[in-house]
Amino acid sequence: MTDTSTQPQGDxxxxxxxxxxxxxxxxxxLFTLAALILSIAAIFVSLMEVSAMRTQQKATVWPSVxxxxxxxxxxFRLILTNKGVGPALIGDIKLFLxxxxxxxxxxxxxxxxxxxxxxxxxxxxxxxxSSGVVAPGETVDLFAVSWDERxxxxxxxxxxxxNVTTCYCSIHGDCFATSLRxxxxxxxxxxxxxxxx
Numbered sequence: 001m002t003d004t005s006t007q008p009q010g011d012x013x014x015x016x017x018x019x020x021x022x023x024x025x026x027x028x029x030l031f032t033l034a035a036l037i038l039s040i041a042a043i044f045v046s047l048m049e050v051s052a053m054r055t056q057q058k059a060t061v062w063p064s065v066x067x068x069x070x071x072x073x074x075x076f077r078l079i080l081t082n083k084g085v086g087p088a089l090i091g092d093i094k095l096f097l098x099x100x101x102x103x104x105x106x107x108x109x110x111x112x113x114x115x116x117x118x119x120x121x122x123x124x125x126x127x128x129x130s131s132g133v134v135a136p137g138e139t140v141d142l143f144a145v146s147w148d149e150r151x152x153x154x155x156x157x158x159x160x161x162x163n164v165t166t167c168y169c170s171i172h173g174d175c176f177a178t179s180l181r182x183x184x185x186x187x188x189x190x191x192x193x194x195x196x197x
Contacts, residue, residue, distance in 0.1 A: 061085065061086030061087070061170060061171055061172065062084050062085055062086050062170055062174075063082050063084035063085075063086050063087060063088035063089075063134075063136070063168060063169075063170050064082065064083045064084035064088075064185070065080060065081070065082050065083075065084070065088050065090075065134065065166065065168045065176070065178055065185065066080075066081055066083055066178065067079065067080050067081075067142070067164050067166070067178065067179065067180040068081070068180070069159065069162070069180065071155075073147075074146060074147065075144060075145050075146040075147050075151065076144065076145050076147075076151070076155045076159075077141050077142075077143070077144040078141070078142045078143040078144070078162070078164055078180070079139050079140065079141055079142060080093075080129070080134065080139070080140045080142055080164075080166065081138070081139045081140075082134040082135065082136055082137065082138050083136075083137075084136055085136050086136060086170055086171060087133050087134065087135055087136065087170075087171060088133065088134045088168040088169075088170075089133055089168060089169045089170070089171065089191075090129045090130055090131065090132050090133065090134055090166060090167075090168050090191075091130065091131070091166060091167035091168060091169070091175075091191025091192050092130050092166065092167060092191070092192045093128055093129065093130050093142065093164065093165070093166040094164070094165045094166070095142075095143070095162070095163075095164055096162070096163040096164070096165070097158060097161050097162060097163075098161045105121075105124070105126060105143075106118075106120050106121070109124075109154060112154055112157050112158065113150060113153060113154055113157075117150050117153065118150075119150050119151070123145060123146070123148070123150070123151060124143065124144065124145045124151075125141065125143075125144045125145075126142065126143050126144075127140055127141055127142060128142070130166075134168075142164060162180065163179055163180050163181050164179060164180045165177065165178070165179040165180075166178060166179070167188060167191035167192065168185075168191060169190070169191050174187070175187070175188045175189065175190050175191045176188060177191075
């Protein structure tokens with residue numbers, strides 16, 4: 001133990017100043033650490049908010065494409081409808097009978113009905129919106145025929161076997177594949193032919 005009574009009085013204020021400085025630096029370190037932790041927390045919260053805003057932004061322009069067969073007194077139609085709230089950027093659309101892709105509709109009609117009963121584009125209409133855009137709420141007739149004896153024979157043969165597949169993307173690049181036979185679209189990496197910005 002040091003005898004402070006023998007120390008010169010001039011050193012005492014210097015010693016007190018060093019003790020005060022040491023105490024202050026401990027508090028400064030604590031305050032600095034607290035400020036650093038709060039800054040990191042603020043950055044984390046900001047990143048979470050940006051992620052939530054991005055998700056919300058995507059949901060406001062989300063397309064939802066479905067395909068259906070429609071029959072009525074006038075005829076038969078294969079339709080594609082965008083039931084979503086954003087535009088659908090359509091990729092390739094393919095028409096199948098069973099497992100075989102139909103590249104030439106006239107040829108498929110000829111093979112199904114035979115040469116004497118076959119008909120051509122004058123009796124059907126076909127639209128292929130591949131590489132196009134389908135607006136929210138828009139319906140596109142992919143294939144349509146008006147009823148007569150030949151078209152009824154064709155649809156009776158094709159209806160249980162026909163399938164249409166397509167891939168579509170949102171304007172944010174989220175892509176999905178769907179078909180006439182699927183209940184829900186499935187997420188995919190990209191679509192051939194879809195022009196994503």
